Amino acid sequence: xxxxxxxxxxxxxxPQGYRAAGxxxxxxxxxxxxxxxxxxxxxxxxxxxxxxxxxxxxxQHCRKLTPGNGLRAIIVNSGNANACTxxxxxxxxxxxxxxxxxxxxxxxxxxxxxSTGTIGRLLPMNLITKGIDLAAESLAATGGPxxxxxxxxxxxxxxxxxxxxxxxxxxxTLGGMAKGAGMINPAMATLLAFLTTDAAVEPGAxxxxxxxxxxxxxxxxxxxxxxxxxxxxxxxANGRAGNTPLTPQHPDWKIFRAAVNEATLQLAxxxxxxxxxxTKFVTITVKGAPGRRAAxxxxxxxxxxxxxxxxxxxxxxxxxRVICAVxxxxxxxxxxxxxIAYDGMPAVKQGxxxxxxxxxxxxxxxxxxxxxxxxxxxxxxxxxxxTCDCSDQYVSINxxxxx
Amino acid sequence: xxxxxxxxxxxxxxPQGYRAAGxxxxxxxxxxxxxxxxxxxxxxxxxxxxxxxxxxxxxQHCRKLTPGNGLRAIIVNSGNANACTxxxxxxxxxxxxxxxxxxxxxxxxxxxxxSTGTIGRLLPMNLITKGIDLAAESLAATGGPxxxxxxxxxxxxxxxxxxxxxxxxxxxTLGGMAKGAGMINPAMATLLAFLTTDAAVEPGAxxxxxxxxxxxxxxxxxxxxxxxxxxxxxxxANGRAGNTPLTPQHPDWKIFRAAVNEATLQLAxxxxxxxxxxTKFVTITVKGAPGRRAAxxxxxxxxxxxxxxxxxxxxxxxxxRVICAVxxxxxxxxxxxxxIAYDGMPAVKQGxxxxxxxxxxxxxxxxxxxxxxxxxxxxxxxxxxxTCDCSDQYVSINxxxxx
Numbered sequence: 001x002x003x004x005x006x007x008x009x010x011x012x013x014x015p016q017g018y019r020a021a022g023x024x025x026x027x028x029x030x031x032x033x034x035x036x037x038x039x040x041x042x043x044x045x046x047x048x049x050x051x052x053x054x055x056x057x058x059x060q061h062c063r064k065l066t067p068g069n070g071l072r073a074i075i076v077n078s079g080n081a082n083a084c085t086x087x088x089x090x091x092x093x094x095x096x097x098x099x100x101x102x103x104x105x106x107x108x109x110x111x112x113x114x115s116t117g118t119i120g121r122l123l124p125m126n127l128i129t130k131g132i133d134l135a136a137e138s139l140a141a142t143g144g145p146x147x148x149x150x151x152x153x154x155x156x157x158x159x160x161x162x163x164x165x166x167x168x169x170x171x172x173t174l175g176g177m178a179k180g181a182g183m184i185n186p187a188m189a190t191l192l193a194f195l196t197t198d199a200a201v202e203p204g205a206x207x208x209x210x211x212x213x214x215x216x217x218x219x220x221x222x223x224x225x226x227x228x229x230x231x232x233x234x235x236x237a238n239g240r241a242g243n244t245p246l247t248p249q250h251p252d253w254k255i256f257r258a259a260v261n262e263a264t265l266q267l268a269x270x271x272x273x274x275x276x277x278x279t280k281f282v283t284i285t286v287k288g289a290p291g292r293r294a295a296x297x298x299x300x301x302x303x304x305x306x307x308x309x310x311x312x313x314x315x316x317x318x319x320x321r322v323i324c325a326v327x328x329x330x331x332x333x334x335x336x337x338x339x340i341a342y343d344g345m346p347a348v349k350q351g352x353x354x355x356x357x358x359x360x361x362x363x364x365x366x367x368x369x370x371x372x373x374x375x376x377x378x379x380x381x382x383x384x385x386x387t388c389d390c391s392d393q394y395v396s397i398n399x400x401x402x403x
Numbered sequence: 404x405x406x407x408x409x410x411x412x413x414x415x416x417x418p419q420g421y422r423a424a425g426x427x428x429x430x431x432x433x434x435x436x437x438x439x440x441x442x443x444x445x446x447x448x449x450x451x452x453x454x455x456x457x458x459x460x461x462x463q464h465c466r467k468l469t470p471g472n473g474l475r476a477i478i479v480n481s482g483n484a485n486a487c488t489x490x491x492x493x494x495x496x497x498x499x500x501x502x503x504x505x506x507x508x509x510x511x512x513x514x515x516x517x518s519t520g521t522i523g524r525l526l527p528m529n530l531i532t533k534g535i536d537l538a539a540e541s542l543a544a545t546g547g548p549x550x551x552x553x554x555x556x557x558x559x560x561x562x563x564x565x566x567x568x569x570x571x572x573x574x575x576t577l578g579g580m581a582k583g584a585g586m587i588n589p590a591m592a593t594l595l596a597f598l599t600t601d602a603a604v605e606p607g608a609x610x611x612x613x614x615x616x617x618x619x620x621x622x623x624x625x626x627x628x629x630x631x632x633x634x635x636x637x638x639x640a641n642g643r644a645g646n647t648p649l650t651p652q653h654p655d656w657k658i659f660r661a662a663v664n665e666a667t668l669q670l671a672x673x674x675x676x677x678x679x680x681x682t683k684f685v686t687i688t689v690k691g692a693p694g695r696r697a698a699x700x701x702x703x704x705x706x707x708x709x710x711x712x713x714x715x716x717x718x719x720x721x722x723x724r725v726i727c728a729v730x731x732x733x734x735x736x737x738x739x740x741x742x743i744a745y746d747g748m749p750a751v752k753q754g755x756x757x758x759x760x761x762x763x764x765x766x767x768x769x770x771x772x773x774x775x776x777x778x779x780x781x782x783x784x785x786x787x788x789x790t791c792d793c794s795d796q797y798v799s800i801n802x803x804x805x806x
Contacts, residue, residue, distance in 0.1 A: 054730030054738040054754070084726055086739070086755040119723025120756050229727050306709065306793075320522025323487055324632050327457030335457040335487070351457070352489040353523050390709075392795040 005259040008173075010162025011144025012037055015173040015198035017240035021138035022146030025131025027079035027117075027124060032150035034131035035076040037194060038104060038139055043236040044200075045071035045112065046207035048214045050231035056083035057093040058113040059232060065112060066234070067207035072110040074194060074234060075100040075132060076151050078179070082115040082123050083229040092123045099129055103136035114192050114232050116153055116179065148177040151192055155179050159270040163259045167252040168243040172199040174256075176263045180221075180271030191218060193233040193267055199256060200239030201246040208248070209257050210235050217264035221272045222303040222387045235260070272386045277393025280312050283371045283386055290379035294331035298374065299385040301329035309390035317361035319347045326374060337377040343370050408662040411576075413565025414547025415440055418576040418601035420643035423546035425553030428534025430482035430520075430527060435553035437534035438479040440597060441507060441542055446639040447603075448474035448515065449610035451617045453634035459486035460496040461516040462635060468515060469637070470610035475513040477597060477637060478503040478535060479554050481582070485518040485526050486632040495526045502532055506539035517595050517635050519556055519582065551580040554595055558582050562673040566662045570655040571646040575602040577659075579666045583624075583674030594621060596636040596670055602659060603642030604649040611651070612660050613638050620667035624675045625706040625790045638663070675789045680796025683715050686774045686789055693782035697734035701777065702788040704732035712793035720764035722750045729777060740780040746773050 013020040017040045027033040047066035049059050065071065075096050082089050097111040104111075115123070138146070148158035159178045164171055178193035201209070214233050239245070246256050273281050284302050289295035302308055305325040311318040319340055326333055340348035342364045347356045364370050416423040420443045430436040450469035452462050468474065478499055485492050500514040507514075518526070541549070551561035562581045567574055581596035604612070617636050642648070649659050676684050687705050692698035705711055708728040714721040722743055729736055743751035745767045750759045767773050 052727065052730040053736045054726055054741075081723070084723060084738070084751070084754055084756070086753070119721075119727060120751075229723075229730060318522075320484070320487060320632075323457055324455065324522060327455040327632060333456045336489070338457075348487070348523075350489070351487055353487070 005163045005165035005255055005262070008162045008164050010173065010175055011160045012147055012175045012177045012194055012196055013141050013144040014162045014175040015196050015240070017041055017198055017238050018175070018196050019139040019141050020143035020147040021135040021140065022143065022148070022150030023131055023134040023138055025077065025134065026127045027077055027131070032146065033077060033079045034135050035147035035150040036100065036135035036139060037074045037147060037196065037236070039072055039196070039236055039238040041238050041240060042070045042072060042110065043238040044069050044203040044206050046203065046210040046235050048211055048233045050228055052229050054084065054229045056081050056115060056230040057085055057089035058082055058115045059230060060090060061093040061097065061113050062232060062234065065109060067203040069203055070110050071112060071236060072106045073100055073104055074112040074114065074236070076114040076192065077123070077128060077131065078151055078153055079117040080115060080121055080123050081117045081119045081230050083119040085120070085122050088122055092125055095125065096128060096132065099132045100136070103132060112234055114230070116151065116192055116230050119229060144175065144177065151177070151179040153179060154276055155274055157274060159267055159274070161263050161266050163263060165255045165259050167199055167241065167246065167256060170241045170243050172197060172241045172243065172256070174259050174263055176267055178267040178271060180274060191231055191271055193218065193264065195235040195260065195263060197235070197237045198240040199237055199246055200241065200243050201237040201256070205247045206235060206237055209260050213260045213264040216261060217268040220385050221268045222300065222385060269386060272388050275388040277391040278388035279368070279391055280389040281369045281386070282312060282388065283384060284374070285371065285382060285384045286374045286376065287382035288376040288379055289381040289383070290332055292381045292383055295381045295383035297331045298326055298329040298333070298376070299383045301325040302372070303385045303387035306390060312365060312389035313391045315362060315365045317358055317365050322372065323348060323351070332378065333376060334378060339375040339377065341373045408566045408568035408658055408665070411565045411567050413576065413578055414563045415550055415578045415580045415597055415599055416544050416547040417565045417578040418599050418643070420444055420601055420641050421578070421599050422542040422544050423550040424538040424541035424543065425546065425549030425551070426534055426537040426541055428480065428537065429530045430480055430534070435549065436480060436482045437538050438550035438553040439503065439538035439542060440477045440550060440599065440639070442475055442599070442639055442641040444641050444643060445473045445475060445513065446641040447472050447606040447609050449606065449613040449638050451614055451636045453631055455632050457487065457632045459484050459518060459633040460488055460492035461485055461518045462633060463493060464496040464500065464516050465635060465637065468512060470606040472606055473513050474515060474639060475509045476503055476507055477515040477517065477639070479517040479595065480526070480531060480534065481554055481556050482520040483518060483524055483526050484520045484522045484633050486522040488523070488525055491525055495528055498528065499531060499535065502535045503539070506535060515637055517633070519554065519595055519633050522632060547578065547580065554580070554582040556582060557679055558677055560677060562670055562677070564666050564669045566666060568658045568662050570602055570644065570649065570659060573644045573646050575600060575644045575646065575659070577662050577666055579670055581670040581674060583677060594634055594674055596621065596667065598638040598663065598666060600638070600640045601643040602640055602649055603644065603646050604640040604659070608650045609638060609640055612663050616663045616667040619664060620671040623788050624671045625703065625788060672789060675791050678791040680794040681791035682771070682794055683792040684772045684789070685715060685791065686787060687777070688774065688785060688787045689777045689779065690785035691779040691782055692784040692786070693735055695784045695786055698784045698786035700734045701729055701732040701736070701779070702786045704728040705775070705777070706788045706790035709793060715768060715792035716794045718765060718768045720761055720768050725775065725777070726751060726754070735781065736779060737781055742778040742780065744776045
């Protein structure tokens with residue numbers, strides 16, 4: 001059977017049985033700063049988290065609950081990361097879960113918690129409590145866009161997707177939203193992403209599906225090479241569609257998996273396109289590598305090179321900086337074999353200029369989206385990464401972002 | 404005996420028996436772009452080079468000649484890196500050596516060659532030839548400052564040092580110059596650095612001395628995390644002072660070694676202070692690490708974090724970004740043990756805010772130079788690195804630097 005799903009206009013609360021809200025709790029000035037996502041019935045849930053050894057309190061809270069069953073809600077605040085806040089931070093994350101559970105009349109361990117924002121300050125719990133009350137009162141099946149706005153930090157626009165597919169002949173909807181903008185690097189970015197579905201999915205299968213999707217989406221993007229303390233991707237599946245619970249053995253498993261892959265990939269691309277100060281979206285593919293790890297190292301070295309990223313911003317067709325990054329990536333590379341192409345046009349052949357006219361190359365770099373393909377010609381493995389340029393805007397955003 | 408040397412006003416041609424020149428060959432517009440350093444008598448020589456797998460033709464040329472004896476000169480051009488230029492590039496580097504040797508009436512294999520500038524273009528050999536002629540005609544014992552100016556790329560000022568000491572009761576002079584500015588990262592920066600001395604030094608000892616000095620100086624600095632194809636540090640020792648050749652067994656070895664260490668450290672610090680767009684000089688020391696490699700990983704993660712560097716530029720006392728980098732450095736870290744101090748003032752204790760008033764922290768970050776000490780409290784090893792902030796100037800410099 002063909003892996004078939006369609007994209008629809010929709011949001012995190014589009015699947016049946018979900019409501020969402022986004023409200024102003026006063027943590028940030030004059031902006032929505034708390035989001036709540038609720039399922040009317042218990043969900044199976046899965047999560048993927050930052051690999052940073054310094055992980056925020058809410059990450060530690062969520063790790064204990066996923067993969068799992070019986071989850072009901074996700075409460076999120078922006079403006080404060082609740083990271084590096086010690087035992088009090090953990091208590092605060094648990095209090096967020098408990099207060100949310102009280103308002104929803106469910107169990108505290110059925111509430112997932114996420115925070116994003118400044119590191120090292122205790123949460124303003126009086127505001128958080130007020131925000132939870134407000135959010136619970138504002139819950140609506142149409143509340144997805146408000147929730148997507150409330151999780152933004154330096155994002156300039158909300159990021160939402162929705163898909164529909166058939167599982168056991170029943171219509172299944174998948175909704176998603178994310179925030180990104182800064183501190184974005186493979187192996188989990190500073191990003192929060194949430195997915196909901198009304199499909200029934202067995203928790204272990206949901207976890208495997210999410211982890212595989214993250215590996216090919218959120219872990220393939222880079223804005224600035226920094227890796228956050230708070231990165232979290234969560235998925236809830238409430239079974240309201242009435243399908244036989246999905247597992248890898250289910251005949252429609254591939255459709256569901258493909259939809260989750262597409263949802264995370266689209267959200268990941270939106271994050272890069274909305275990277276702090278970003279003006280260009282660049283897809284880097286390294287092939288001909290002796291292994292996937294080597295291909296990934298080379299791709300990441302290029303994507304994280306400040307010299308490469310600033311040259312894109314300057315529309316400078318400087319392939320020298322690209323091959324320089326290839327050389328220091330720490331992968332086995334034979335410079336005299338390396339080919340580099342921009343949008344398919346060869347710029348470097350066997351480690352030297354291919355003689356491509358600078359005007360042609362400049363014409364490609366001036367585009368808002370282009371690809372760079374690097375062929376190492378020493379093996380069969382490849383790796384793709386999505387990244388953006390680095391503009392003076394990036395610096396001014398991050399120089400002025402307050403502690 | 405005490406390791407004693409004094410700093411003097413001087414330059415690369417200050418030691419006895421050296422002459423230097425810096426001239427305009429026309430590779431760059433209206434700027435000096437070729438330098439020549441010549442010893443009147445054969446030298447022992449040592450070199451330390453980039454670890455980038457993509458290394459420029461002149462680097463490959465020099466690697467064959469050092470450590471060694473009988474060296475007479477170093478010819479340098481800026482404006483073109485002669486990197487990724489294949490067999491023709493290697494021939495061009497050799498032609499530079501041969502033409503210089505012809506003008507100096509010495510052997511081609513007694514001439515070291517360095518290039519710095521844009522990657523991927525063949526050298527304009529007609530201009531290079533003209534520059535070699537001009538430089539040879541301009542050689543003078545007072546020519547050090549001209550040479551230091553001619554090797555600059557985006558540097559805003561020349562970088563020179565000189566020291567004197569006694570070896571076998573004879574006065575020995577050590578001169579040095581360097582260029583840096585962009586593409587600076589530990590494990591060799593995009594830098595060229597040259598040292599000359601009139602001491603007699605056995606080549607193997609000279610190589611060991613230089614390698615150790617580079618490990619504690621040029622390999623401890625970071626401007627932007629990129630690592631160049633052309634990094635080269637060379638030292639010439641012509642023996643004109645008449646001392647017994649220095650080896651580690653020589654009674655004055657420690658004095659000489661200390662002077663070389665100090666010369667390279669001063670030049671390295673000058674490079675950071677003149678980093679592209681840099682406004683602050685920051686010394687990061689990681690201690691309490693389980694090993695030197697772990698300490699170095701953590702120090703480099705902080706020094707290369709774009710979020711950390713932009714927050715310094717913005718004078719934002721954002722220790723959260725520092726501890727975040729500690730967490731993703733890939734070293735064993737227990738967040739709840741980490742202490743962080745700015746100029747000795749504790750900002751983080753056991754992974755949480757130490758309650759230092761933000762105004763005090765901001766006061767430190769506003770200074771042009773400050774220190775950050777990170778104690779991991781899990782071992783005995785430490786590592787220090789020197790770095791700078793990242794300003795909007797960095798981006799505009801690198802966006803407009805032409806291919």
